[in-house]
Amino acid sequence: MTDGFFTCRKNVLLAKSPSTQIEGVFAASRGRSVSEEQEALLQQWLEEGAGNLPASESVPAVGKVSVTLTSDWLEGSELLMTSLTELNSSPEATLCADQQVLELNALASSELQDHAVAERARLPTEERVTVAGSAPWAAVVPQTDQPIAGCAGINTEVLNDDPAVLAWSLACDAETVPAELPAQPIQDAVPFCSVPTEVPYHEILWRDWEDLSVQPCVLEQVSKNTPLFEFRVMSYNILAQDLVEQGIDLYVHCHPDILNWNYRLPNLLQEIQHWDPDVLCLQEVQENHYWEQLEPTFKEMGFACVYKRRTGTKTDGCAVCYKHSRFQLISLSPVEYFRPGLDILNRDNVGLVLLLQPVLPEGLDLKSISPLCVANTHVLFNPRRGDIKLAQVALLLAEIDKIARTTEGSYYPVILCGDLNSVPDSPLYKFIRNGELSYHGMPAWKVSGQEDFSQQLYSRKLLAPLWPSSLGVTDNCQYVTQCQPKKPGRREYSREFLLQFRFCDVACERPPHLVLLEGVTDVKPVASAREHSAVTAVPKRHHFLSFLGKQCSGVIQHGLNLTSVYSHFLPQRGRPEVTTMPMGLGATVDYIFYSAEPVENRAGRRLYKDGALKLLGRLSLLSEDVLLMANGLPNPFCSSDHLCLLASFGLEISSL
Numbered sequence: 001m002t003d004g005f006f007t008c009r010k011n012v013l014l015a016k017s018p019s020t021q022i023e024g025v026f027a028a029s030r031g032r033s034v035s036e037e038q039e040a041l042l043q044q045w046l047e048e049g050a051g052n053l054p055a056s057e058s059v060p061a062v063g064k065v066s067v068t069l070t071s072d073w074l075e076g077s078e079l080l081m082t083s084l085t086e087l088n089s090s091p092e093a094t095l096c097a098d099q100q101v102l103e104l105n106a107l108a109s110s111e112l113q114d115h116a117v118a119e120r121a122r123l124p125t126e127e128r129v130t131v132a133g134s135a136p137w138a139a140v141v142p143q144t145d146q147p148i149a150g151c152a153g154i155n156t157e158v159l160n161d162d163p164a165v166l167a168w169s170l171a172c173d174a175e176t177v178p179a180e181l182p183a184q185p186i187q188d189a190v191p192f193c194s195v196p197t198e199v200p201y202h203e204i205l206w207r208d209w210e211d212l213s214v215q216p217c218v219l220e221q222v223s224k225n226t227p228l229f230e231f232r233v234m235s236y237n238i239l240a241q242d243l244v245e246q247g248i249d250l251y252v253h254c255h256p257d258i259l260n261w262n263y264r265l266p267n268l269l270q271e272i273q274h275w276d277p278d279v280l281c282l283q284e285v286q287e288n289h290y291w292e293q294l295e296p297t298f299k300e301m302g303f304a305c306v307y308k309r310r311t312g313t314k315t316d317g318c319a320v321c322y323k324h325s326r327f328q329l330i331s332l333s334p335v336e337y338f339r340p341g342l343d344i345l346n347r348d349n350v351g352l353v354l355l356l357q358p359v360l361p362e363g364l365d366l367k368s369i370s371p372l373c374v375a376n377t378h379v380l381f382n383p384r385r386g387d388i389k390l391a392q393v394a395l396l397l398a399e400i401d402k403i404a405r406t407t408e409g410s411y412y413p414v415i416l417c418g419d420l421n422s423v424p425d426s427p428l429y430k431f432i433r434n435g436e437l438s439y440h441g442m443p444a445w446k447v448s449g450q451e452d453f454s455q456q457l458y459s460r461k462l463l464a465p466l467w468p469s470s471l472g473v474t475d476n477c478q479y480v481t482q483c484q485p486k487k488p489g490r491r492e493y494s495r496e497f498l499l500q501f502r503f504c505d506v507a508c509e510r511p512p513h514l515v516l517l518e519g520v521t522d523v524k525p526v527a528s529a530r531e532h533s534a535v536t537a538v539p540k541r542h543h544f545l546s547f548l549g550k551q552c553s554g555v556i557q558h559g560l561n562l563t564s565v566y567s568h569f570l571p572q573r574g575r576p577e578v579t580t581m582p583m584g585l586g587a588t589v590d591y592i593f594y595s596a597e598p599v600e601n602r603a604g605r606r607l608y609k610d611g612a613l614k615l616l617g618r619l620s621l622l623s624e625d626v627l628l629m630a631n632g633l634p635n636p637f638c639s640s641d642h643l644c645l646l647a648s649f650g651l652e653i654s655s656l
Contacts, residue, residue, distance in 0.1 A: 201637035204630045208620045213650075215610075228650030229358050229369055230616060231326060234277035235417035235592050237378070237580075237642035238268050239634065240284040240316035250583065251641075253632055261289070264639035269297060271639075275619070275646050279356075280321040281376035281417035287315050294319070308334040312348040318418075320352050320376050327356040330371055335399050337392045344391045344467050351377030351396045353403050355412070358651060367653045370412055370612060373404035377418040386447020387462050389421065389428055390439065390556075394467070397432075397477040397558045404560075405482070413613035413651060414560055416593040419642070422448035424568040424576075424588055432562055432593060434606045440464045440554025450587070464554035477558040562593040563608040565618050565647040575623035580642045581633045586624030592645050612652045619646035 213219075241261045244251065251259055258264070272280065280303065285294065287309045295305050304324040309317035322329075335351035353375045360367055377396050380388050396416075404412045422428040426449030431437035444460040445453040453459055467473065472480045501507055568577050568588055578586035594615065596608035621643060627633060633641045 201630055201635065204626065205622065205635075205637055207622065209617060210620055211617050213616045227364070227367070227653040228614065228616075229360065229653055230648065230650045231278040231358070232276065232646060232648050233279045233281070233374075233415055233417065233592060234272065234275060234644055234646045235281045235283075235376070235590060236268075236272070236644040237283040237419045237590060237640060238285060239264075239640040239642065240286040241289065242286055242315045243284060251634070253584070254634060255636075258634060258636050258639070264634070265289075265293060267637075267639035271644065273301065275644070277646065278323045278326050279374055279415070280319075281374070282319040282321070283376070283378040283419045284316045285319045287317065290317075290319060304329065306332055306352060306354065308350045308352050310348045310350050311336050311338045314348050317350055318352050318376050318378055320354055320374060322354070322356060322374070326359055327372070328359060330355040330357050331403060333399055333403055335377070335396055337395055339471065342468065342471065344387055345395070345471070347380050347385075347388055347392075349378055349380050349392055351375060351392075351399070351418070353396070353399045355403050360653065364653065366656050368656050369651060369653050372613075372651065373400060373412050373414045375400050375414065375416045375418075377416075377420075379418065379420045379422070381421045383421075383448055383450035384445050384453065384460065386428065386442075386444040387460065387466065390431070390437075390447055390462070391467050393420070393428060393432065394473060394477045394556060394558075395471075397560065398473045398479050400560060401478050401558070402482055411560060411595065413595045413611075414562065414593075415595075415613075415649070416562060417591070417645070419590050420448075421450065421589050423450060424564075425449070429591075430605075431556065431558075433564060434601075434604070435559065435561065436555065436557045438555045439466060450589075466556065475553065475556050477556065561595055561598050561608070563596045563606075565592040565594060565615060565645070566621060570621070570623055573623050575625065577621035578624050578627060578643070579621060579645065581624065581627050582641070584628070584632055586627060588621075590642055590645055592647050594647075594649065614650040614652075615647060616650050617648040619644070621645075 241264075244259055248259075280298075285307065287307075290307050295307070298305050298321050302323050302325060303321035305319060305321040306329075307317060307319045309315070331354070333353040335353060337345055337347060337349045337351070339345040353373065356372045356374060358369050358372060360369060375396060377392075379392050382388070400414055400416070401411075404414050406412060416432070420428065420432075427437055427439070427442065427447050429449075439447075439462045442462045443453070444462060445451065447462070465475075474480060474483060476483075566577060566588075569575075570577055576586075577588055579588045579590040581587070595611065595613050597611040599607045599609050601607070630637065633643070
């Protein structure tokens with residue numbers, strides 16, 4: 001598959017310069033010859049490409065190549081071209097304009113294959129190379145029966161808002177004649193969706209803003225003149241650079257230039273700055289990049305940031321950033337899922353739980369607003385270890401329960417973001433949304449729904465209890481210490497302190513108003529210690545068996561009442577939403593959950609309506625076919641292998 005991108009290794013680069021600068025460069029450089037060193041480098045590259053052709057194919061002798069610059073060389077770094085729509089009016093292409101435009105239109109509408117593109121792009125310099133709109137980072141040779149003479153380089157217009165611009169600057173001599181390629185079937189080729197070259201990436205990957213403020217529940221609040229504190233939340237897996245380099249085989253469809261961190265970082269920052277979220281939850285944030293580049297930049301953008309690196313030797317982690325002009329930090333709780341000695345919690349994933357106090361604007365001094373709990377996490381990827389995923393989520397929910405619980409026993413509004421590595425309607429997803437899951441006997445691979453391992457002879461199964469009681473977390477995803485009610489005003493004393501007073505005068509005196517009870521407060525001796533222990537053993541044993549039966553029920557629950565911002569389906573396209581594309585297959589694994597009020601349970605699915613926290617809008621996601629047209633993820637426009645999630649919320653403001 002890597003051979004399919006050989007032709008773009010040295011002569012296809014991205015351009016992000018203003019169009020005015022490019023036009024000036026074109027005017028100054030058009031017709032200027034390349035230096036001997038650059039021409040020799042290009043000649044060597046062409047010979048290497050021709051040398052990789054199969055022995056069965058006849059390769060004509062490589063002739064002299066004349067190369068002209070149609071853009072600024074930028075010291076050999078980037079090539080910028082003008083658009084194909086200017087081909088008819090280009091003075092360099094007057095001799096072959098009509099014929100070549102027809103060929104380009106035919107190529108733009110055809111579906112090409114990666115391997116076939118690579119084979120054709122390797123041909124020697126006698127063959128005319130043009131831009132093919134069917135796939136980025138690929139070139140094809142037009143099939144013509146007559147020589148194309150006097151053709152110059154094809155120009156491609158650079159749009160200011162389109163960072164994905166392809167560039168080519170090959171021009172052959174007037175004497176060169178293109179050779180016909182034999183039509184041979186390509187084995188194991190990956191089909192490619194054709195993309196018209198006139199359509200830039202930002203139009204292919206256009207995402208609409210969905211206004212949900214017209215919903216009845218929101219309109220009802222507006223009719224009551226209830227003010228709302230509006231804010232935006234973004235969740236984004238930005239793809240740590242270390243993970244790119246460790247798993248480079250996952251990104252063979254990408255040109256190496258767009259995988260470079262120096263290219264990706266400005267794209268990511270520009271995207272975040274464009275959507276301007278008030279709360280930003282990031283996953284796969286590399287530690288050195290965070291401290292050296294991301295945090296200083298976010299501070300300049302008005303964010304206060306917290307970061308938690310994964311445990312062990314991992315170099316990335318999670319970050320939560322919030323606008324300090326809109327929120328104040330009440331409490332912060334990092335969560336480490338690794339627990340020494342526990343097989344079900346032996347991975348290095350982490351999470352963050354914050355309690356934020358919204359800052360009301362001036363003029364609302366007599367108003368109050370509830371704190372907001374924001375959680376961010378990145379759950380284990382391994383599709384076979386759903387038991388670990390479930391335990392990690394339960395531990396995070398226990399931390400949220402601790403942070404978001406009010407003194408009255410209810411919860412502050414909660415927003416849960418993250419890469420959960422689980423698909424919609426999987427058992428783990430249903431557990432978060434419906435608040436309950438019966439897991440006993442479930443295959444571990446089935447928990448996340450990422451892959452189907454049902455054909456395997458042996459598969460790990462989930463058994464109750466899922467985690468030991470020593471973890472200190474109940475089946476209701478609460479810490480045991482949080483479940484023990486404390487009597488108000490009760491003072492606690494240690495046993496050692498009380499034993500100091502067992503022989504004092506006050507302890508040895510009989511209270512004058514003590515009621516006389518036979519065998520209890522009279523002078524008769526009490527029952528023996530053995531008899532007393534036998535009497536008390538029954539309730540203790542009953543309590544232990546009750547606790548053990550609850551632990552072994554194989555059912556876990558939580559009471560946070562969370563629902564998803566997204567519906568996970570695009571009704572206008574009739575296709576599911578996609579947040580990532582591992583190995584070219586689209587899937588949804590990133591989520592934003594938020595607190596809502598349950599209405600009813602229908603066929604095992606809990607229905608919700610907005611409560612104090614209202615969903616006002618969201619940034620639409622894309623379908624798999626659209627991302628395939630853009631050559632998957634990452635691409636020159638989207639510099640991560642995940643799409644960002646963005647939602648707008650409104651939190652009720654009440655009177656004091």
